[in-house]
Amino acid sequence: xxxxxxxxxxxxxxxxxxxxxxxxxxxxxxxxxxxxxxxxxxxxxxxxxxxxxxxxxxxxxxxxxxxxxxxxxxxxxxxxxxxxxxxxxxxxxxxxxxxxxxxxxxxxxxxxxxxxxxxxxxxxxxxxxxxxxxxxxxxxxxxxxxxxxxxxxxxxxxxxxxxxxxxxxxxxxxxxxxxxxxxxxxxxxxxxxxxxxxxxxxxxxxxxxxxxxxxxxxxxxxxxxxxxxxxxxxxxxxxxxxxxxxxxxxxxxxxxxxxxxxxxxxxxxxxxxxxxxxxxxxxxxxxxxxxxxxxxxxxxxxxxxxxxxxxxxxxxxx
Amino acid sequence: xxxxxxxxxxxxxxxxxxxxxxxxxxxxxxxxxxxxxxxxxxxxxxxxxxxxxxxxxxxxxxxxxxxxxxxxxxxxxxxxxxxxxxxxxxxxxxxxxxxxxxxxxxxxxxxxxxxxxxxxxxxxxxxxxxxxxxxxxxxxxxxxxxxxxxxxxxxxxxxxxxxxxxxxxxxxxxxxxxxxxxxxxxxxxxxxxxxxxxxxxxxxxxxxxxxxxxxxxxxxxxxxxxxxxxxxxxxxxxxxxxxxxxxxxxxxxxxxxxxxxxxxxxxxxxxxxxxxxxxxxxxxxxxxxxxxxxxxxxxxxxxxxxxxxxxxxxxxxxxxxxxxxxxxxxxxxxxxxxxxxxxxxxxxxxxxxxxxxxxxxxxxxxxxxxxxxxxxxxxxxxxxxxxxxxxxxxxxxxxxxxxxxxxxxxxxxxxxxxxxxxxxxxxxxxxxxxxxxxxxxxxxxxxxxxxxxxxxxxxxxxxxxxxxxxxxxxxxxxxxxxxxxxxxxxxxxxxxxxxxxxxxxxxxxxxxxxxxxxxxxxxxxxxxxxxxxxxxxxxxxxxxxxxxxxxxxxxxxxx
Ligand SMILES: [Zn+2]
Ligand SMILES: [Zn+2]
Numbered sequence: 001x002x003x004x005x006x007x008x009x010x011x012x013x014x015x016x017x018x019x020x021x022x023x024x025x026x027x028x029x030x031x032x033x034x035x036x037x038x039x040x041x042x043x044x045x046x047x048x049x050x051x052x053x054x055x056x057x058x059x060x061x062x063x064x065x066x067x068x069x070x071x072x073x074x075x076x077x078x079x080x081x082x083x084x085x086x087x088x089x090x091x092x093x094x095x096x097x098x099x100x101x102x103x104x105x106x107x108x109x110x111x112x113x114x115x116x117x118x119x120x121x122x123x124x125x126x127x128x129x130x131x132x133x134x135x136x137x138x139x140x141x142x143x144x145x146x147x148x149x150x151x152x153x154x155x156x157x158x159x160x161x162x163x164x165x166x167x168x169x170x171x172x173x174x175x176x177x178x179x180x181x182x183x184x185x186x187x188x189x190x191x192x193x194x195x196x197x198x199x200x201x202x203x204x205x206x207x208x209x210x211x212x213x214x215x216x217x218x219x220x221x222x223x224x225x226x227x228x229x230x231x232x233x234x235x236x237x238x239x240x241x242x243x244x245x246x247x248x249x250x251x252x253x254x255x256x257x258x259x260x261x262x263x264x265x266x267x268x269x270x271x272x273x274x275x276x277x278x279x280x281x282x283x284x285x286x287x288x289x290x291x292x293x294x295x296x297x298x299x300x301x302x303x304x305x306x307x308x309x310x311x312x313x314x315x316x317x318x
Numbered sequence: 319x320x321x322x323x324x325x326x327x328x329x330x331x332x333x334x335x336x337x338x339x340x341x342x343x344x345x346x347x348x349x350x351x352x353x354x355x356x357x358x359x360x361x362x363x364x365x366x367x368x369x370x371x372x373x374x375x376x377x378x379x380x381x382x383x384x385x386x387x388x389x390x391x392x393x394x395x396x397x398x399x400x401x402x403x404x405x406x407x408x409x410x411x412x413x414x415x416x417x418x419x420x421x422x423x424x425x426x427x428x429x430x431x432x433x434x435x436x437x438x439x440x441x442x443x444x445x446x447x448x449x450x451x452x453x454x455x456x457x458x459x460x461x462x463x464x465x466x467x468x469x470x471x472x473x474x475x476x477x478x479x480x481x482x483x484x485x486x487x488x489x490x491x492x493x494x495x496x497x498x499x500x501x502x503x504x505x506x507x508x509x510x511x512x513x514x515x516x517x518x519x520x521x522x523x524x525x526x527x528x529x530x531x532x533x534x535x536x537x538x539x540x541x542x543x544x545x546x547x548x549x550x551x552x553x554x555x556x557x558x559x560x561x562x563x564x565x566x567x568x569x570x571x572x573x574x575x576x577x578x579x580x581x582x583x584x585x586x587x588x589x590x591x592x593x594x595x596x597x598x599x600x601x602x603x604x605x606x607x608x609x610x611x612x613x614x615x616x617x618x619x620x621x622x623x624x625x626x627x628x629x630x631x632x633x634x635x636x637x638x639x640x641x642x643x644x645x646x647x648x649x650x651x652x653x654x655x656x657x658x659x660x661x662x663x664x665x666x667x668x669x670x671x672x673x674x675x676x677x678x679x680x681x682x683x684x685x686x687x688x689x690x691x692x693x694x695x696x697x698x699x700x701x702x703x704x705x706x707x708x709x710x711x712x713x714x715x716x717x718x719x720x721x722x723x724x725x726x727x728x729x730x731x732x733x734x735x736x737x738x739x740x741x742x743x744x745x746x747x748x749x750x751x752x753x754x755x756x757x758x759x760x761x762x763x764x765x766x767x768x769x770x771x772x773x774x775x776x777x778x779x780x781x782x783x784x785x786x787x788x789x790x791x792x793x794x795x796x797x798x799x800x801x802x803x804x805x806x807x808x809x810x811x812x813x814x815x816x817x818x819x820x821x822x823x824x825x826x827x828x829x830x831x832x833x834x835x836x837x838x839x840x841x842x843x844x845x846x847x848x849x850x851x852x853x854x855x856x857x858x859x860x861x862x863x864x865x866x867x868x869x870x871x872x873x874x875x876x877x
Contacts, residue, residue, distance in 0.1 A: 045875060050868035098855070105857045106873045109830040112809040113871075116509040162357045169486075220812045221826075223833040224853030261507075263747065264357070264497045267490045 130250025546582025571648030582651030628679030712737030
């Protein structure tokens with residue numbers, strides 16, 4: 001069973017993805033992403049491939065709504081596994097900058113290629129790192145969901161950014177960048193083209209956002225030297241995370257690019273990356289519990305300015 | 319009808335919008351105008367009842383510089399100043415009047431822009447042309463926004479086409495408008511962004527099967543998707559069977575397929591020549607004048623050309639079987655030309671506007687060819703949105719560049735490229751723009767190296783369709799063709815063009831390998847700078863499909 005169902009209470013789509021067969025719990029101890037594992041028989045550099053158990057497929061079955069109350073739609077999207085490197089023991093924080101730069105190119109190509117499908121409305125690139133956020137494989141990899149609809153939080157971002165643009169005639173993130181660079185207290189790292197900061201509006205204790213200084217709506221519009229500078233930011237942020245508590249730091253990393261097959265918001269939508277880490281302390285987790293899940297309202301137990309100061313003071317050499 | 323309110327869009331206030339809203343009673347009809355807030359501006363919707371020839375929705379103050387647009391593929395899209403005057407040679411009005419305008423009765427004595435206008439600070443445009451023809455009449459210091467209904471009678475309240483006012487610079491408003499139109503007309507753009515070959519700009523009508531076979535042979539390794547035979551193969555305009563220069567169409571298509579290309583064919587499906595059998599046998603299928611005589615739509619091939627009435631049921635059947643037959647023969651790419659003919663004013667079987675007649679014709683073709691690629695040409699732009707995969711957005715190119723020639727849709731590489739620039743934002747949103755063919759031959763052409771290079775770079779950086787038209791046995795600019803192949807290895811590009819109002823065009827064109835810049839400081843003289851953003855990393859993609867159907871994309875450096 002693979003279909004989308006519409007929630008009339010919240011105006012959102014839910015993807016139902018129930019397989020008749022159970023997903024196998026890995027029969028061997030071999031990593032499926034290592035050479036010789038389930039997915040790769042020979043050496044590779046980077047790869048992005050169709051998930052064996054996708055919740056959306058380009059050729060997803062046609063579905064018919066039961067009635068106007070219970071609307072259904074095809075899950076005609078795509079779920080890919082995005083493998084960063086053949087090296088099992090690596091991580092974003094351990095990878096050479098050159099490899100991260102290649103990863104950025106691969107992300108760019110995935111975004112452009114998937115956007116050629118007229119049915120795709122949003123390409124969401126992300127990484128769940130660590131068992132704390134549900135990652136089952138330690139091999140450095142992320143994922144990608146190409147949605148045939150605009151997911152709710154993306155829609156919220158598009159609408160707020162468009163509203164800000166209407167009210168001020170400017171992009172909100174451009175204004176945030178300008179402001180943060182001048183007050184500096186929430187900056188974690190800065191280079192010529194990017195800032196990494198704990199945002200004023202952080203929802204998670206050590207949340208970090210990466211914003212390009214120049215207005216671009218996607219990775220695509222970054223030139224090569226900017227892509228190189230972005231790879232440095234990603235390296236620095238993840239290194240700082242690992243060094244903060246001297247442990248492999250669990251996080252959700254999410255790329256927010258403007259919707260595809262829709263250019264209406266490119267002037268207002270500023271490409272950014274969010275790191276949502278779940279740790280509030282070395283041994284404490286900030287859970288997404290009732291309040292966060294049920295109301296979408298977050299209580300952040302950490303003052304963003306303090307988190308920024310802590311992360312800023314973690315020294316890294318790249 | 320006279321509306322005294324003139325909105326100043328350059329010093330805009332919300333209260334102005336309220337002035338144009340509400341109920342009005344005009345001569346013969348009633349109108350309700352509704353205003354809705356929209357990101358970047360406003361949406362204006364109307365409701366009509368009664369007999370309507372045309373509606374003036376509102377007026378605004380004319381800015382010093384205005385981007386104006388002609389309704390048709392070939393017509394100019396350009397920036398005009400206050401001293402601009404239309405200079406259309408009188409002797410051509412008779413031959414090409416209906417090509418220049420859907421309303422030639424006023425076009426030549428007025429200054430009109432079809433579908434939209436834009437300035438440095440604002441944009442006004444219509445989201446569709448399904449029944450009415452939306453246009454702007456520029457009169458001294460005023461611009462009047464009008465919907466032409468050609469004398470329609472609405473017994474019930476009828477929703478008008480939607481107009482938008484957007485307040486921002488053209489880099490923002492133009493693509494935004496294009497997207498609003500695509501959503502209004504439910505466009506599902508094809509993912510087939512093709513490279514191909516066409517016979518026209520090398521051979522014109524002097525083309526035959528032998529030449530086709532020779533070029534097919536010489537095209538090995540070029541990497542085309544499509545190979546299209548142009549005007550030359552048919553018995554007559556309207557008699558779409560092969561003449562004695564070609565074998566059967568099955569054989570032509572099969573030959574092209576042998577080389578691995580999609581077979582493509584040209585025709586002018588709404589045009590009927592005075593010498594054709596179709597004209598003799600079915601004068602009842604043609605659009606007529608007030609006296610009931612077939613009406614001349616235009617003159618070309620030294621003949622009078624009449625227009626197919628796309629509302630006559632038997633003519634519709636004929637059109638359907640024509641395209642079904644071409645498809646059965648093996649053609650999957652249709653370049654359909656002189657499409658404006660279906661939209662001329664006149665008497666038709668059904669009481670519809672010329673715009674409705676046109677879309678009915680286009681819809682008939684779309685239904686007949688299914689998901690084959692349809693390239694529109696000589697076509698009313700806005701009514702075609704949602705029906706074609708590709709569209710010619712400028713006049714015919716030519717093996718010459720004449721910046722002093724008349725800007726009236728005549729063949730000219732200069733104006734063809736100018737339109738590719740001034741209509742850049744609809745590419746990939748309404749359809750794939752066809753800037754017209756690249757001529758890469760170094761002989762049998764008056765184009766200079768730099769003109770050829772600029773034409774190629776603009777087409778590539780704007781991510782348009784790429785169709786080459788050369789005798790491939792000639793000396794070809796291979797360096798330039800390599801640039802084409804390199805650009806087309808990877809997917810879609812993101813493009814932004816600024817400077818449309820100043821005529822100094824800056825294109826930023828980004829793809830997987832980086833962001834390339836093309837700055838044209840003087841289009842007339844072909845003065846430009848091009849910088850390619852190569853970067854250190856050359857990432858190669860290889861695709862493998864596994865036994866279970868899953869796709870693996872491998873990215874490797876080097877090799
Ligand atoms: Zn592994
Ligand atoms: Zn911005």
